[in-house]
Amino acid sequence: MDRRKALKKAGLLAGATIAMPSLFSLLQSCKNETRLDWQPEFFTEDEAKTISALIDTILPTTDTPGGLDVKADMFIDKVVAQTYDAEGQQNMRNAIAEFNASCKEKYGAVFPELSDADKTAVLKEAEASSPKFNPGVWGTTVGDQQPVGFYRSMKSMAIWAYFTSEEMGENVLSYDPIPGTYEPCKPLSEVGNRWSL
Amino acid sequence: MANFNIDAKKDLTYDAIVVGSGISGGWAAKELCEKGLKTLVLERGPIVEHVVDYPTMNWDPWDMEYRGGLTPEEKKKHYKNIRSGWVGKDTEHFWADDEANPYTEEKPFLWLRGHQMGGKSLLWGKQTYRWSDLDFEANAKDGHGVDWPIRYKDIEPWYTYVEKFAGISGEALGLPQLPDSHFLPPMELNCVEKHVKERIEKNFEGRNMIIGRVAHLTQPHNGRGQCQNRNRCSRGCPYGAYFSSNAVTLPAANATGNLTIRPYSIVQEVIYDDAKGKATGVRIIDAETNEVIDYSSKIIFVNASALSTAHILMKSTSKRFENGLGNDSGELGHNLMDHTYRVGAIGKVDGFEDKYYKGRRPNGIYIPRYVNIDEKSKSDKFVRGFGFQGSGYRGGNPANIESFGADFKDSILKPGDWEFFITGFAECLPYHDNKISLNKDVLDKWGQPTLTIDAEFKENEKALNKQIQEDAVEMLETAGLKDVMGFDKEHPPGYGVHEMGTARMGRDPKTSVLNGFNQVHAAKNVFVTDGACMTSSSCVNPSLTYMALTARAADHAVSELKKFNI
Ligand SMILES: Cc1cc2nc3c(=O)[nH]c(=O)nc-3n(C[C@H](O)[C@H](O)[C@H](O)COP(=O)(O)OP(=O)(O)OC[C@H]3O[C@@H](n4cnc5c(N)ncnc54)[C@H](O)[C@@H]3O)c2cc1C
Ligand code: SF4
Numbered sequence: 001m002d003r004r005k006a007l008k009k010a011g012l013l014a015g016a017t018i019a020m021p022s023l024f025s026l027l028q029s030c031k032n033e034t035r036l037d038w039q040p041e042f043f044t045e046d047e048a049k050t051i052s053a054l055i056d057t058i059l060p061t062t063d064t065p066g067g068l069d070v071k072a073d074m075f076i077d078k079v080v081a082q083t084y085d086a087e088g089q090q091n092m093r094n095a096i097a098e099f100n101a102s103c104k105e106k107y108g109a110v111f112p113e114l115s116d117a118d119k120t121a122v123l124k125e126a127e128a129s130s131p132k133f134n135p136g137v138w139g140t141t142v143g144d145q146q147p148v149g150f151y152r153s154m155k156s157m158a159i160w161a162y163f164t165s166e167e168m169g170e171n172v173l174s175y176d177p178i179p180g181t182y183e184p185c186k187p188l189s190e191v192g193n194r195w196s197l
Numbered sequence: 198m199a200n201f202n203i204d205a206k207k208d209l210t211y212d213a214i215v216v217g218s219g220i221s222g223g224w225a226a227k228e229l230c231e232k233g234l235k236t237l238v239l240e241r242g243p244i245v246e247h248v249v250d251y252p253t254m255n256w257d258p259w260d261m262e263y264r265g266g267l268t269p270e271e272k273k274k275h276y277k278n279i280r281s282g283w284v285g286k287d288t289e290h291f292w293a294d295d296e297a298n299p300y301t302e303e304k305p306f307l308w309l310r311g312h313q314m315g316g317k318s319l320l321w322g323k324q325t326y327r328w329s330d331l332d333f334e335a336n337a338k339d340g341h342g343v344d345w346p347i348r349y350k351d352i353e354p355w356y357t358y359v360e361k362f363a364g365i366s367g368e369a370l371g372l373p374q375l376p377d378s379h380f381l382p383p384m385e386l387n388c389v390e391k392h393v394k395e396r397i398e399k400n401f402e403g404r405n406m407i408i409g410r411v412a413h414l415t416q417p418h419n420g421r422g423q424c425q426n427r428n429r430c431s432r433g434c435p436y437g438a439y440f441s442s443n444a445v446t447l448p449a450a451n452a453t454g455n456l457t458i459r460p461y462s463i464v465q466e467v468i469y470d471d472a473k474g475k476a477t478g479v480r481i482i483d484a485e486t487n488e489v490i491d492y493s494s495k496i497i498f499v500n501a502s503a504l505s506t507a508h509i510l511m512k513s514t515s516k517r518f519e520n521g522l523g524n525d526s527g528e529l530g531h532n533l534m535d536h537t538y539r540v541g542a543i544g545k546v547d548g549f550e551d552k553y554y555k556g557r558r559p560n561g562i563y564i565p566r567y568v569n570i571d572e573k574s575k576s577d578k579f580v581r582g583f584g585f586q587g588s589g590y591r592g593g594n595p596a597n598i599e600s601f602g603a604d605f606k607d608s609i610l611k612p613g614d615w616e617f618f619i620t621g622f623a624e625c626l627p628y629h630d631n632k633i634s635l636n637k638d639v640l641d642k643w644g645q646p647t648l649t650i651d652a653e654f655k656e657n658e659k660a661l662n663k664q665i666q667e668d669a670v671e672m673l674e675t676a677g678l679k680d681v682m683g684f685d686k687e688h689p690p691g692y693g694v695h696e697m698g699t700a701r702m703g704r705d706p707k708t709s710v711l712n713g714f715n716q717v718h719a720a721k722n723v724f725v726t727d728g729a730c731m732t733s734s735s736c737v738n739p740s741l742t743y744m745a746l747t748a749r750a751a752d753h754a755v756s757e758l759k760k761f762n763i
Pocket of ligand 2: 413
């Protein structure tokens with residue numbers, strides 16, 4: 001199943017029915033926050049803040065770069081703007097709105113405005129309730145894939161954006177564009193981090 | 198490499214014409230040129246010159262605007278090809294334009310095409326295996342389809358001949374059902390693959406697990422470089438380290454001075470002269486200018502890939518051949534086969550957490566056929582057999598790990614779990630009603646009739662798939678893997694990209710299109726040596742057999758020409 005369909009078929013908490021507050025009140029709620037320091041191509045400012053906050057919670061900055069350091073949010077915005085069709089884009093908007101609606105219902109605010117503790121609580125619940133990706137063989141998923149829902153799709157996209165960034169690919173992960181020989185059983189300690197390619 | 202001669206304007210007459218420049222057409226061009234024939238290769242797509250025309254060969258993910266993702270326009274252009282899961286920004290330019298070249302699926306069928314100089318030789322997986330008498334005798338023994346007009350001994354020297362030039366790496370095993378090639382040193386199994394191999398071979402008598410036999414150079418060979426384990430082959434290899442027409446056969450053909458290759462030349466039909474009683478040339482449409490041009494020659498090799506070749510012959514009508522050139526038997530376009538694909542099992546391997554590998558080996562493991570090879574291994578559920586491909590690697594989807602935040606992020610910088618999968622390829626029987634036909638209602642970009650494809654896997658293939666999945670799960674579980682999951686994607690035919698049989702060889706002109714030297718029975722100066730010619734499908738990858746049959750047919754063609762027999 002492709003990511004678009006997965007998004008369409010499941011919300012954040014797969015299976016749960018979520019009461020939708022009016023979109024208008026959601027949009028209002030972000031009004032007084034600080035502005036983004038970049039101009040999204042696809043996302044509204046509030047949607048962009050939600051994506052950025054999610055990425056920052058999943059992949060925070062430590063002594064290695066975080067997701068926002070490698071601009072994963074900006075990249076995802078570009079990917080949705082340029083490679084999704086109209087239906088996929090609409091599904092993305094709906095999924096973000098649903099996600100924020102459920103945050104609001106349970107914790108009283110949209111995701112980017114929650115305290116760190118509440119953000120953690122939301123994602124813990126999302127982790128526990130969303131199905132996993134089946135393994136893939138040669139470019140297609142095998143077995144019967146359950147819809148993984150918005151959270152795990154976005155987590156997967158964030159990791160993809162993070163790992164395929166130039167900074168991570170060349171400077172943090174192990175990078176070797178022309179390996180030459182194949183060494184079939186090398187001690188992991190001699191390689192270090194996972195290969196970027 | 199010297200530039201190719203693409204000037205086919207001044208000369209409309211050649212000794213030989215080759216239609217298509219993919220795996221089989223490239224070999225035809227090389228052999229005919231080396232034997233001194235002035236040869237015109239007609240290729241419907243653009244020139245792709247080795248290295249020069251591999252724009253993406255060194256791209257890293259971050260060099261692509263969407264890191265490999267395609268825009269909606271690009272997805273639309275490849276709306277059929279994209280179902281394969283192989284089409285990304287790095288190779289998009291080597292996949293045919295599905296909008297300009299439509300086809301109709303009576304039942305689901307994926308027809309994967311590469312329309313450029315080199316055809317699918319740029320995109321293929323390079324798994325390279327000889328067929329055996331188990332394959333060449335199968336139809337005669339169990340009564341499906343017609344008998345092959347050749348046996349292993351007829352093709353054996355030609356396997357050696359093409360292997361020596363192409364360069365095939367692998368390990369010799371001495372198995373009768375999977376004869377050894379003339380090998381360059383094998384690639385290596387990694388620790389997990391070795392571990393699984395030991396367990397499988399110990400617990401299942403008669404089953405072997407080997408490193409895949411591949412058309413990759415594990416040492417420099419015939420002026421080409423050694424494989425650098427980049428696994429970016431389908432973008433074109435800067436070292437010429439895998440077999441493609443672009444890096445191997447066409448440069449050799451070009452070096453003779455006898456080659457002319459005309460790009461953007463869509464062959465419409467083979468012209469048959471009723472008075473002379475033979476084919477005299479071909480008619481093309483120039484893909485860019487729509488100009489119609491006739492070229493003539495003494496012999497014609499049609500190597501447009503199995504379905505396109507049959508398509509061309511079906512459109513080649515004359516008084517003598519009202520239903521398509523060489524179609525006296527009514528078998529043209531019938532007996533379409535592919536291999537079943539993506540049915541197998543995957544699991545995790547514990548205990549090698551401190552081990553990794555270096556290099557992206559463009560190859561995996563192979564488990565040769567072990568059922569229905571003798572009385573002892575005979576199945577009562579199906580005829581024919583299957584083999585497995587697969588590999589062990591550190592994978593694991595970090596998005597599945599139930600965690601997030603600082604520790605999570607640091608943990609995913611390390612490689613994930615070891616995974617190991619095997620996936621079967623099963624033989625498909627030649628069914629008369631698996632067929633293609635001309636569709637005059639759906640026209641291509643040039644206003645020409647297209648194909649309707651009407652094919653499906655039937656009971657025997659389904660029984661084979663069932664066994665594949667059961668065996669795969671059993672082998673991985675016995676080998677001690679965890680979380681073993683069997684799968685059957687129930688792919689319709691076409692996904693295996695091993696289309697065969699639409700102009701089959703046979704002993705009897707009443708039931709086949711080609712004779713034992715790949716000549717159209719009733720038009721002996723027309724040769725077909727791509728997948729269309731295959732009488733059965735074996736369970737192993739077919740392209741090496743196309744190469745060997747092509748070299749053999751070219752040798753026969755030139756000797757017949759010299760004797761004035763054709
Ligand atoms: C992803 C992938 C993996 C594969 N892996 C393997 C593998 O591991 N092992 C294996 O054995 N095989 C594999 N194959 C299959 C292999 O690519 C084909 O068997 C092989 O390329 C067929 O050779 P061919 O000469 O018949 O056709 P092609 O290589 O497809 O060449 C046909 C050529 O004819 C041209 N043409 C078509 N119509 C016309 C026309 N009307 N006029 C002029 N020119 C025309 C095309 O543009 C093309 O250049 C794989 C294929 C794919 C796509
Ligand atoms: S893996 Fe080998 S053959 Fe493939 S592109 Fe790299 S060097 Fe070339």
